[in-house]
Amino acid sequence: xxxxxxxxxxxxxxxxxxxxxxxxxxxxxxxxxxxxxxxxxxxxxxxxxxxxxxxxxxxxxxxxxxxxxxxxxxxxxxxxxxxxxxxxxxxxxxxxxxxxxxxxxxxxxxxxxxxxxxxxxxxxxxxxxxxxxxxxxxxxxxxxxxxxxxxxxxxxxxxxxxxxxxxxxxxxxxxxxxxxxxxxxxxxxxxxxxxxxxxxxxxxxxxxxxxxxxxxxxxxxxxxxxxxxxxxxxxxxxxxxxxxxxxxxxxxxxxxxxxxxxxxxxxxxxxxxxxxxxxxxxxxxxxxxxxxxxxxxxxxxxxxxxxxxxxxxxxxxxxxxxxxxxxxxxxxxxxxxxxxxxxxxxxxxxxxxxxxxxxxxxxxxxxxxxxxxxxxxxxxxxxxxxxxxxxxxxxxxxxxxxxxxxxxxxxxxxxxxxxxxxxxxxxxxxxxxxxxxxxxxxxxxxxxxxxxxxxxxxxxxxxxxxxxxxxxxxxxxxxxxxxxxxxxxxxxxxxxxxxxxxxxxxxxxxxxxxxxxxxxxxxxxxxxxxxxxxxxxxxxxxxxxxxxxxxxxxxxxxxxxxxxxxxxxxxxxxxxxxxxxxxxxxxxxxxxxxxxxxxxxxxxxxxxxxxxxxxxxxxxxxxxxxxxxxxxxxxxxxxxxxxxxxxxxxxxxxxxxxxxxxxxxxxxxxxxxxxxxxxxxxxxxxxxxxxxxxxxxxxxxxxxxxxxxxxxxxxxxxxxxxxxxxxxxxxxxxxxxxxxxxxxxxxxxxxxxxxxxxxxxxxxxxxxxxxxxxxxxxxxxxxxxxxxxxxxxxxxxxxxxxxxxxxxx
Numbered sequence: 001x002x003x004x005x006x007x008x009x010x011x012x013x014x015x016x017x018x019x020x021x022x023x024x025x026x027x028x029x030x031x032x033x034x035x036x037x038x039x040x041x042x043x044x045x046x047x048x049x050x051x052x053x054x055x056x057x058x059x060x061x062x063x064x065x066x067x068x069x070x071x072x073x074x075x076x077x078x079x080x081x082x083x084x085x086x087x088x089x090x091x092x093x094x095x096x097x098x099x100x101x102x103x104x105x106x107x108x109x110x111x112x113x114x115x116x117x118x119x120x121x122x123x124x125x126x127x128x129x130x131x132x133x134x135x136x137x138x139x140x141x142x143x144x145x146x147x148x149x150x151x152x153x154x155x156x157x158x159x160x161x162x163x164x165x166x167x168x169x170x171x172x173x174x175x176x177x178x179x180x181x182x183x184x185x186x187x188x189x190x191x192x193x194x195x196x197x198x199x200x201x202x203x204x205x206x207x208x209x210x211x212x213x214x215x216x217x218x219x220x221x222x223x224x225x226x227x228x229x230x231x232x233x234x235x236x237x238x239x240x241x242x243x244x245x246x247x248x249x250x251x252x253x254x255x256x257x258x259x260x261x262x263x264x265x266x267x268x269x270x271x272x273x274x275x276x277x278x279x280x281x282x283x284x285x286x287x288x289x290x291x292x293x294x295x296x297x298x299x300x301x302x303x304x305x306x307x308x309x310x311x312x313x314x315x316x317x318x319x320x321x322x323x324x325x326x327x328x329x330x331x332x333x334x335x336x337x338x339x340x341x342x343x344x345x346x347x348x349x350x351x352x353x354x355x356x357x358x359x360x361x362x363x364x365x366x367x368x369x370x371x372x373x374x375x376x377x378x379x380x381x382x383x384x385x386x387x388x389x390x391x392x393x394x395x396x397x398x399x400x401x402x403x404x405x406x407x408x409x410x411x412x413x414x415x416x417x418x419x420x421x422x423x424x425x426x427x428x429x430x431x432x433x434x435x436x437x438x439x440x441x442x443x444x445x446x447x448x449x450x451x452x453x454x455x456x457x458x459x460x461x462x463x464x465x466x467x468x469x470x471x472x473x474x475x476x477x478x479x480x481x482x483x484x485x486x487x488x489x490x491x492x493x494x495x496x497x498x499x500x501x502x503x504x505x506x507x508x509x510x511x512x513x514x515x516x517x518x519x520x521x522x523x524x525x526x527x528x529x530x531x532x533x534x535x536x537x538x539x540x541x542x543x544x545x546x547x548x549x550x551x552x553x554x555x556x557x558x559x560x561x562x563x564x565x566x567x568x569x570x571x572x573x574x575x576x577x578x579x580x581x582x583x584x585x586x587x588x589x590x591x592x593x594x595x596x597x598x599x600x601x602x603x604x605x606x607x608x609x610x611x612x613x614x615x616x617x618x619x620x621x622x623x624x625x626x627x628x629x630x631x632x633x634x635x636x637x638x639x640x641x642x643x644x645x646x647x648x649x650x651x652x653x654x655x656x657x658x659x660x661x662x663x664x665x666x667x668x669x670x671x672x673x674x675x676x677x678x679x680x681x682x683x684x685x686x687x688x689x690x691x692x693x694x695x696x697x698x699x700x701x702x703x704x705x706x707x708x709x710x711x712x713x714x715x716x717x718x719x720x721x722x723x724x725x726x727x728x729x730x731x732x733x734x735x736x737x738x739x740x741x742x743x744x745x746x747x748x749x750x751x752x753x754x755x756x757x758x759x760x761x762x763x764x765x766x767x768x769x770x771x772x773x774x775x776x777x778x779x780x781x782x783x784x785x786x787x788x789x790x791x792x793x794x795x796x797x798x799x800x801x802x803x804x805x806x807x808x809x
Contacts, residue, residue: 005055005152009067010218017217019054020152026050029209029223036400037431039173039198041166043205045089046107048153050114050206052088053081055148056141083133084145086111090134093163098191099171101699106199107166108134109704114206117388118199118704126687128698129705173198173430188680195700196677197426200385204396211394226333228305228372235328236296242327243289255595258469259286265459266290270297275455276428279405279438280462280646282469283589284570288320288407289327291438294458295403298434306402308374310381312411316566318535318753320407321375334373336749337380369395378406379713382416385423386673388708400431408565410443410582410653413713414617417657417664418450418674425452440589441582442646444653448664450674463646471592472574472602474584474643476629482608485511488575489518491605492556495573496524501549503557503571505564505587507579507618511610513794516558525555531562532795534723536753538562542569563590570594578606580621581628581652585644604629620659624652668710676707718757721766722784723796728754732784735775756785756796765798 007022009015027047034043053059062079086108095101109119112133119130150156177194181187216223243263250256262281269277270293279294281287295307309324311317321336328334369376383392384399404427406412412420427433436458437445446454459465477483483491488504495502506512509530519526525548527541546569548555557563557571561579564586570593576584584604592600604625612619628648631638639648657664665674675682685701724732731751734741741747758766763783766772771789775782791797 023048025213026209030205033205033397039169042169043202045166046110046202046206047209049085050111053084055145098699099174100167102195103170105700110203110206120703120705122684122688122701192680193678196702204393207390207394232296232299238328253595262459263290266294269458270294271301274434276435277456277458278442279436279458280442283440284593287438291405304403308404311407312378317375335371337376369398382713386711403434405436405438407438409437409439410441414660415663415666421450421452441585441649444650447654448657471595472588473599474602477603477605482606484608485514499572500552500554501571502573504575505559506577507610512558527557529559534725534754534756537725574602576604578622579618581625624656673707676703719763720755720757722755723790724787762798
């Protein structure tokens with residue numbers, strides 16, 4: 001009787017998935033993913049070989065024992081099955097050129113790493129963990145594994161032909177990266193970048209193909225594909241109708257006319273080729289729906305598969321996503337992915353069956369980006385490329401053949417600028433993806449060392465529109481000694497004598513809290529806003545303010561900079577603590593937003609009591625703004641005579657990036673993440689190349705695992721805390737009462753509205769002060785604040801009462 005080699009055994013009914021079926025099905029899915037960028041056989045090679053090691057007797061015994069002894073199973077992952085496929089590829093290949101060698105190294109690394117992270121090709125000791133894995137003597141009969149592969153899967157002739165096709169694809173891919181280089185040095189760098197990114201893409205293809213096939217078998221589901229082109233047409237019709245309705249209801253003024261004009265520009269320019277474009281709609285110009293109009297039309301012209309919005313803060317995802325969802329009536333076709341409420345681990349080796357299933361269900365709720373329209377954060381976008389974690393990496397290929405709209409793109413963290421630019425270059429030049437840099441304050445990313453090429457601006461006559469869109473007068477109120485909190489309170493009081501409302505934006509939570517305390521006995525309404533409050537709490541406060549605006553009641557809003565992005569509200573006067581020119585422009589966008597009157601005042605002050613020692617970019621940005629304001633005072637003709645002009649903004653960012661030039665590559669000790677991934681001339685590489693008795697020269701030299709292990713988008717990592725505000729109390733009760741959660745997506749979506757992200761030191765303080773409830777789901781933890789850990793005025797409280805000593809916004 002012929003021996004059956006199995007890949008998985010279904011836990012619900014004991015059904016077996018044959019290894020041959022799994023390998024061929026994963027190969028087919030991986031081929032579809034690779035075909036999007038012309039690398040069908042490259043990714044297919046990874047798919048067909050990734051679980052080759054499961055042909056070993058050791059694995060077959062292991063998997064059957066795990067099912068036969070559920071109470072005392074062998075340790076998960078105790079039998080290595082991911083080395084054989086990479087080893088087989090290396091031994092069967094006969095590299096005839098650099099392309100074939102690069103193919104083998106990229107695919108073999110992906111196979112070795114598909115249950116972890118990509119291996120360093122070279123490490124800091126000048127050794128190669130990759131070659132160490134390739135040449136190690138693993139405890140399985142490699143000869144038997146090869147023999148069974150040829151018997152059960154494909155014969156040698158098929159494999160030889162398949163690898164030749166993969167080599168040809170890789171050769172074509174690499175040659176496309178050399179078309180514009182002029183020197184051997186440039187060529188080497190171009191090849192290193194190309195191989196690093198293609199390795200990430202192959203890794204994404206394999207991880208997603210493997211997980212999708214395994215999940216389909218386990219849950220007895222069909223893998224389905226959505227057809228987007230009819231959707232784009234339907235959505236465009238609904239959007240156009242909504243825009244028409246909004247135009248009819250809007251104030252008949254110049255602002256309304258300009259919004260309509262810019263929206264028309266987005267429609268008319270949608271036929272442009274795939275590329276990187278700026279969309280520099282002034283603040284309050286309706287950029288969310290205007291960019292959507294461009295994207296829906298562009299998707300039809302170029303058969304794009306997805307529209308993806310990348311926003312800087314979780315605080316604005318909900319609002320923007322809800323607006324798009326309602327306009328397009330796209331409830332089933334739009335996903336928001338931004339929660340870090342769950343603290344998890346990728347390692348599930350010691351979990352019971354039930355805990356492992358819970359972990360898988362939670363992962364599925366978070367990881368699925370296979371939707372037509374996605375809203376996510378800049379953190380999630382960058383982690384897709386550079387975290388190295390499989391749950392992030394598997395999404396990368398879904399960015400291909402898409403339109404990616406970067407809302408408020410100036411918010412890219414300074415230390416990630418070079419990494420962001422290279423990722424966007426790869427998406428555009430390799431993955432057929434159009435990038436739209438959408439902001440009123442373009443950060444001039446084309447002027448840094450590792451830059452991007454801008455293919456054009458979507459809005460026509462931009463300088464004229466910016467001037468025509470001017471609704472505020474920026475007034476410098478800077479003092480040599482700065483403004484003390486009491487003085488700011490008095491200034492607000494004076495301002496209110498002639499106006500109904502004032503918004504003041506400060507740089508730290510502590511400064512906001514201190515100023516708020518100055519108004520304890522005010523005879524008008526005072527609102528506090530910060531990210532210490534959960535989104536539902538802030539939303540409620542905003543609704544109260546909108547009502548007061550309608551009724552022209554007097555009130556003051558004291559906020560951190562969270563109100564500057566994505567919050568559609570219009571004040572009669574804004575006071576902004578000194579910060580970068582982009583922040584001043586965003587603050588001005590909350591004043592006279594709809595052109596209710598000709599001009600309103602935006603005052604810029606310097607707060608004497610703000611501590612910016614831990615906020616160097618805000619501090620340096622403020623210095624840059626101060627210089628430009630002084631230059632304009634000395635010569636009113638500079639920058640077109642307007643502080644927020646395109647010329648002023650370009651000048652500001654040029655100087656800003658020059659000041660942070662040494663940090664743009666994500667510096668580490670004696671190196672940088674940029675160099676570890678993309679440079680061919682590092683001390684690590686030189687040490688490896690010069691190593692004594694080097695038998696295995698490498699064509700690729702990236703230090704993937706080391707680079708990824710150091711990568712954090714935000715310098716201080718945050719943890720989501722579910723808070724007892726409003727419906728949040730019921731969600732916490734559901735968790736602590738162990739009530740069944742039937743749909744994790746629905747639960748997480750609702751919980752996001754009642755969650756606050758805190759930095760590590762405040763998270764530890766909450767634990768120390770016994771203010772946290774910890775709910776475990778296998779290897780997952782969900783944290784909730786106790787009643788005393790959340791204040792109805794100020795939000796999260798690390799001392800059991802309102803405490804806002806965090807410096808994040």
